[in-house]
Amino acid sequence: xxxxxxxxxxxxxxxxxxxxxxxxxxxxxxxVPHGQVxxxxxxxxxxxxxxxxxxxxxxxxxxxxxxxDGELMGYAERGDRLHLLPPAELCRQxxxxxxxxxxxxxxxxxxxxxxxxxxPVTVLGASRAEARRQATELLERVxxxxxxxxxxxxxxxxxxxRVAIARSxxxxxxxxxxxxxxxALDPELVQEVLAVMRDLAASGxxxxxxxxxxxxxxxxxxxxxxxxxxxxxxxGDPREVLAAPKNDRFRTxxxxxx
Amino acid sequence: xxVTPTGQMPTGGSPVELPINAVRPPRPGRLIGAAVALFFxxxxxxxxxxxxxxxWDVIVxxxxxxxxLGGLWVTxxxxxxxxxxGLVLGVLAAVMQLSDNPVLRGTSGLYTWFxxxxxxxxxxxxWFNIGLVFPNxxxxxxxxxxxxxxxxxxxxxxxxxxxxxxxxxxxxAYMAEIVRAGIRSVDPGQREAAEALGMSHRQVLIRVxxxxxxxxxxxxxxxxxxxxxxxxxxxxxxxxxxxxxxxQRIYLGNFEVIAxxxxxxxxxxxxxxxxxxxxxxxEKRFERGHAAxxxxxRRNLRPFAKEPA
Ligand SMILES: Nc1ncnc2c1ncn2[C@@H]1O[C@H](COP(=O)(O)OP(=O)(O)OP(=O)(O)O)[C@@H](O)[C@H]1O
Ligand SMILES: [Mg+2]
Numbered sequence: 001x002x003x004x005x006x007x008x009x010x011x012x013x014x015x016x017x018x019x020x021x022x023x024x025x026x027x028x029x030x031x032v033p034h035g036q037v038x039x040x041x042x043x044x045x046x047x048x049x050x051x052x053x054x055x056x057x058x059x060x061x062x063x064x065x066x067x068x069d070g071e072l073m074g075y076a077e078r079g080d081r082l083h084l085l086p087p088a089e090l091c092r093q094x095x096x097x098x099x100x101x102x103x104x105x106x107x108x109x110x111x112x113x114x115x116x117x118x119x120p121v122t123v124l125g126a127s128r129a130e131a132r133r134q135a136t137e138l139l140e141r142v143x144x145x146x147x148x149x150x151x152x153x154x155x156x157x158x159x160x161x162r163v164a165i166a167r168s169x170x171x172x173x174x175x176x177x178x179x180x181x182x183x184a185l186d187p188e189l190v191q192e193v194l195a196v197m198r199d200l201a202a203s204g205x206x207x208x209x210x211x212x213x214x215x216x217x218x219x220x221x222x223x224x225x226x227x228x229x230x231x232x233x234x235x236g237d238p239r240e241v242l243a244a245p246k247n248d249r250f251r252t253x254x255x256x257x258x
Numbered sequence: 259x260x261v262t263p264t265g266q267m268p269t270g271g272s273p274v275e276l277p278i279n280a281v282r283p284p285r286p287g288r289l290i291g292a293a294v295a296l297f298f299x300x301x302x303x304x305x306x307x308x309x310x311x312x313x314w315d316v317i318v319x320x321x322x323x324x325x326x327l328g329g330l331w332v333t334x335x336x337x338x339x340x341x342x343x344g345l346v347l348g349v350l351a352a353v354m355q356l357s358d359n360p361v362l363r364g365t366s367g368l369y370t371w372f373x374x375x376x377x378x379x380x381x382x383x384x385w386f387n388i389g390l391v392f393p394n395x396x397x398x399x400x401x402x403x404x405x406x407x408x409x410x411x412x413x414x415x416x417x418x419x420x421x422x423x424x425x426x427x428x429x430x431a432y433m434a435e436i437v438r439a440g441i442r443s444v445d446p447g448q449r450e451a452a453e454a455l456g457m458s459h460r461q462v463l464i465r466v467x468x469x470x471x472x473x474x475x476x477x478x479x480x481x482x483x484x485x486x487x488x489x490x491x492x493x494x495x496x497x498x499x500x501x502x503x504x505x506q507r508i509y510l511g512n513f514e515v516i517a518x519x520x521x522x523x524x525x526x527x528x529x530x531x532x533x534x535x536x537x538x539x540x541e542k543r544f545e546r547g548h549a550a551x552x553x554x555x556r557r558n559l560r561p562f563a564k565e566p567a
Binding site: 091092 | 448
């Protein structure tokens with residue numbers, strides 16, 4: 001049910017980001033059309049996480065523009081001047097963008113279902129009954145209905161990550177960002193998380209996925225971008241790019257991950 | 259070595275697989291040390307009990323004296339209120355200290371610097387005599403503008419309010435450090451996860467950061483509370499009507515100095531004991547979600563801990 005629209009879900013133009021004197025992103029251009037899955041790969045420290053964090057405005061940017069669903073992130077454009085958005089507006093912009101972290105970051109003082117209810121209750125002002133009903137449904141969807149009352153420390157890594165995905169989905173996002181969602185998992189737990197992500201992609205969710213799982217990229221990705229040294233070095237259809245990488249550094253990188 | 263599915267050791271194996279039941283080497287030093295300590299304790303208890311100068315009958319008769327119980331009640335009130343206000347001040351100061359705003363950071367830094375840098379005794383006497391500096395208080399336009407309501411300092415500042423001001427504001431400066439350490443102990447990833455859900459700074463703090471910081475904040479706060487039960491006795495310098503002041507007033511009349519001090523001490527020990535028990539239960543409550551791991555490990559190890567059948 002991919003609806004093709006002229007304006008992509010994510011539009012990134014000439015994005016630059018520096019930490020102190022180190023420029024981490026050096027001019028990124030990227031489109032993520034509605035309903036598509038873009039996989040971002042690259043060596044450690046190449047700026048993949050930073051790129052994702054610029055999309056939901058967890059990081060400020062130094063130049064360039066990021067639009068999500070047609071809305072400029074972080075600024076209001078009035079005349080030819082940019083005005084920083086007030087914090088409340090940034091929160092509003094972030095709300096429909098889900099983010100899943102390498103290290104899950106579930107709230108340890110809340111049970112699985114309370115984690116999933118947290119966003120709707122606190123941010124959207126949903127009633128607890130309504131949030132609980134929706135959270136139960138979502139836990140069902142990620143296959144953890146029977147773990148609803150467990151605390152994160154009582155769950156395996158794979159289960160925690162699936163709860164974290166459910167927690168993001170509870171905000172009814174239009175875009176999901178995944179930052180190496182399976183990198184902290186034992187090998188036998190990776191597939192259960194990828195399965196959930198595969199379902200999500202099949203349901204038409206727009207996704208940006210930083211990953212080292214080339215199998216997943218090949219199977220689910222609509223686009224693959226290779227980031228190295230803060231620039232996109234190679235991009236294209238995952239099946240084609242992975243079968244015949246053009247760039248030397250990309251080829252070396254693939255040799256290391258595969 | 260094979261282990262059956264229930265995790266039990268196969269029986270009748272070689273002696274190497276049997277549980278260890280070894281003889282301990284003799285440790286005469288420990289025995290002698292224990293004997294000396296025991297002897298000393300018994301001797302101390304004996305001399306205290308038979309000592310006629312301690313007037314045990316007086317101590318017993320004053321333990322439930324109305325004035326003493328009144329002082330006890332004031333001590334409890336002072337402790338609870340000044341800790342509560344101190345905690346609120348501490349959270350405020352800690353949040354200000356960790357904010358991006360340099361003015362807020364500076365204000366908070368000045369507060370903790372000043373009130374931790376001057377003796378509590380001096381602060382108490384200062385608050386009690388604040389009328390000498392500011393004879394009138396009012397609500398209205400700042401910088402000597404017209405006032406809507408005005409009070410005389412001498413009416414407002416009773417020994418109790420002066421004590422409360424002094425203890426609470428001083429406590430807030432110490433609580434600020436404790437709360438700050440608690441907030442910093444929370445994984446930054448927690449803040450990020452909460453922000454990614456679209457929570458405001460305030461929501462992140464109240465829903466995610468502070469509840470987790472509690473685990474680190476509560477044990478030292480319990481210590482502060484217990485310490486505060488006894489620190490209230492300093493209020494006796496401004497005649498605060500708490501336990502020690504009352505005990506002093508009584509012994510100025512009947513000259514039973516030691517007996518009255520023992521009466522007060524007994525109540526302080528009772529209070530701190532109750533507080534310690536309370537602290538234990540509150541700490542358990544805030545271990546939620548963290549103790550679970552230990553419980554799970556124990557549960558999983560249980561089959562292996564069984565004796566061979
Ligand atoms: N908050 C920060 N302050 C300073 N430097 C930072 C910060 N965050 C990231 N960096 C630096 O920016 C560079 C890119 O970091 P980033 O996390 O985006 O890389 P990455 O591609 O996600 O790497 P990895 O695969 O290890 O996660 C790194 O050199 C990192 O040290
Ligand atoms: Mg990263």
